[in-house]
Amino acid sequence: MFKKLTIFLCLFFLVKAQAEAAMFNVQYTMDSEDSIRVSLITCSPGQEVYELYGHTAIRCQQPEGSLDVVFNYGVFDMNKPHFAWHFVLGETDYMVQPIPWRFFIIDYEKRGSSITEQELNLTPQEARKLLTFLILNSRPENCEYRYSFLYKNCTTMVRDIVEQTIIGHIQYPDTLPHQTFRETLHHYTAEHPWAQEGNDLLLGAEVDTIPSAHAAMFLPENLMRAFDGAFIRTPKGDMRPLVKSKSVLLEARPQIVEPEFPLLPWQALLAFGAICLLIVLLEVWTKRVFWLWDVLLLLLQGAAGSLLTFMLLFSGHPAVDSNWQVWLLNPTALIGIPLVIKAAVKHETTLWYAFQFAVLALFLLFSPWIPQVFAKITVPLALCLLTRPISYYIVKVKK
Numbered sequence: 001m002f003k004k005l006t007i008f009l010c011l012f013f014l015v016k017a018q019a020e021a022a023m024f025n026v027q028y029t030m031d032s033e034d035s036i037r038v039s040l041i042t043c044s045p046g047q048e049v050y051e052l053y054g055h056t057a058i059r060c061q062q063p064e065g066s067l068d069v070v071f072n073y074g075v076f077d078m079n080k081p082h083f084a085w086h087f088v089l090g091e092t093d094y095m096v097q098p099i100p101w102r103f104f105i106i107d108y109e110k111r112g113s114s115i116t117e118q119e120l121n122l123t124p125q126e127a128r129k130l131l132t133f134l135i136l137n138s139r140p141e142n143c144e145y146r147y148s149f150l151y152k153n154c155t156t157m158v159r160d161i162v163e164q165t166i167i168g169h170i171q172y173p174d175t176l177p178h179q180t181f182r183e184t185l186h187h188y189t190a191e192h193p194w195a196q197e198g199n200d201l202l203l204g205a206e207v208d209t210i211p212s213a214h215a216a217m218f219l220p221e222n223l224m225r226a227f228d229g230a231f232i233r234t235p236k237g238d239m240r241p242l243v244k245s246k247s248v249l250l251e252a253r254p255q256i257v258e259p260e261f262p263l264l265p266w267q268a269l270l271a272f273g274a275i276c277l278l279i280v281l282l283e284v285w286t287k288r289v290f291w292l293w294d295v296l297l298l299l300l301q302g303a304a305g306s307l308l309t310f311m312l313l314f315s316g317h318p319a320v321d322s323n324w325q326v327w328l329l330n331p332t333a334l335i336g337i338p339l340v341i342k343a344a345v346k347h348e349t350t351l352w353y354a355f356q357f358a359v360l361a362l363f364l365l366f367s368p369w370i371p372q373v374f375a376k377i378t379v380p381l382a383l384c385l386l387t388r389p390i391s392y393y394i395v396k397v398k399k
Contacts, residue, residue: 036127037061037119040158040243041070041104042224044114044252045188049195051111052188054220056155058162059101059117060131068101071134074154076147090316094147094154098138105250114252118227121244122166130165137161150181150207150318155220166232170242173229176216181207181319182373184219194260200375201304202311204323208373269377269384276384280391289395291344294388295337301385302334324370327363328382349396357389 043055061068075097077083086092108115122130136142147153163170177184182203189196217223230242263271279293308329311320336352343350360382367379 035063035124036067036131037063038122038127038130039120040118040162040224040227042116042118042220043108044116044221046111046113047255047257048111049192051113052192052195053185054113054188055108056158056220056223057104058134058158060127060134061101069098070101070104071138072097072099072104072154073145073157088311088315090148090318090320092147093144095143095145096134096137096157097143098134109250112253112255113250114248115250116224116246117249118224118246119244120162120227121232121241126166130161133161133165148316148318150218151215153218155223156218159217159223168232168234171231171233171239172213172226174213175225175229176213176222178210180210180373184216184222188219191257192260193265197265197375197377200373201325201329201378202308202317202323203319204312204321204325205370205372206319206322208371265377269380273380273384276387280387280394283391283395287395289344289392291340294340297385297388298333298336298340301329302331302337305330305333322372324372325374325378328360328378328385332359353389353392357386357393360386360389 037060039059039061041057041059043057045052045054055074057070057072057074059068059070073094073096076092076094080086080093083092105115145152145157182200185199185203185207186196189199211218213226217226227243228246231239232242233239261268279290283290305326305328308323308326309331311317312323312326313321315321336356339350339352342348343352364379364382364386367374367382
């Protein structure tokens with residue numbers, strides 16, 4: 001353990017020193033008359049949850065090799081105080097960090113991703129203006145920005161910088177697929193069903209809208225495709241392609257998709273549904289309500305509902321405040337726990353099950369008209385929970 005820690009610290013300080021040296025070279029470049037080459041770097045998705053959508057960076061270099069730096073807007077500091085709390089609140093600050101190219105490419109080579117480079121067709125004046133902006137933006141007092149997954153991330157930051165520094169404006173082609181945010185995200189999470197279900201449980205109706213072509217560039221591969229067919233229109237009306245050349249610097253390697261959980265979501269739900277039906281049969285046969293099962297389900301439902309409700313009311317993350325699934329998963333389930341326990345201990349009836357039936361039945365009744373694509377497990381989960389008030393009613397009536 002100590003040996004691994006020592007190696008990690010050595011690598012950390014080596015990269016830090018190299019980054020500082022890179023910034024020195026950048027400053028030297030700005031004082032020289034040598035040409036600057038600017039490229040959009042697009043990295044293909046990896047297998048970790050935070051790698052599923054790929055990555056974008058911007059590379060600045062000189063032909064003779066005195067400068068070769070990647071400005072990475074995807075860096076964050078997990079050691080900041082209360083990082084997890086701020087992340088839940090949607091108050092995560094990312095930062096830009098200059099990284100020597102040779103260290104940047106090693107990381108993506110290890111994870112098996114491809115790297116595509118698009119050299120931008122900038123004038124020397126535009127390239128110097130862009131590099132000046134990046135240098136100023138990399139200073140400690142300027143390097144942080146408030147991260148937003150859909151609207152302000154490592155990809156949109158690079159796009160906005162390019163748009164701000166060219167002389168004129170960029171005309172993008174209408175070549176991106178006209179899909180909703182959710183459909184686009186599903187493309188990247190297709191091989192990670194639990195990550196997809198997690199996204200669909202947390203993200204509300206806002207992601208079921210079709211974004212504009214400009215907003216759709218929040219994904220690295222979408223930005224790369226948009227740049228491919230884009231043109232720069234100068235104030236004089238001249239047009240030139242935004243991309244001068246394109247090349248694949250690193251080929252992707254086949255990656256093994258390791259299961260996130262032994263069961264797929266539908267398999268887990270099928271098992272859960274079988275347990276619910278088995279308990280109903282046992283209750284009808286024994287003429288007893290298994291109230292401990294009710295307490296467990298209410299506890300889990302209330303805990304999940306508390307998270308969704310907290311995100312809806314207090315989080316700054318996009319799209320979580322339009323989540324209709326709080327109808328099914330909300331903290332009111334916790335209210336039922338003492339009511340169920342009291343009724344079981346005192347051998348009394350309780351109106352909680354009638355309330356629960358009404359909430360679940362109305363959700364299922366109106367779900368086809370709710371303007372949101374639910375997680376695949378949402379409606380089946382509601383049906384499973386509906387077995388509880390139905391079983392209670394059958395057992396109590398037969399008594």
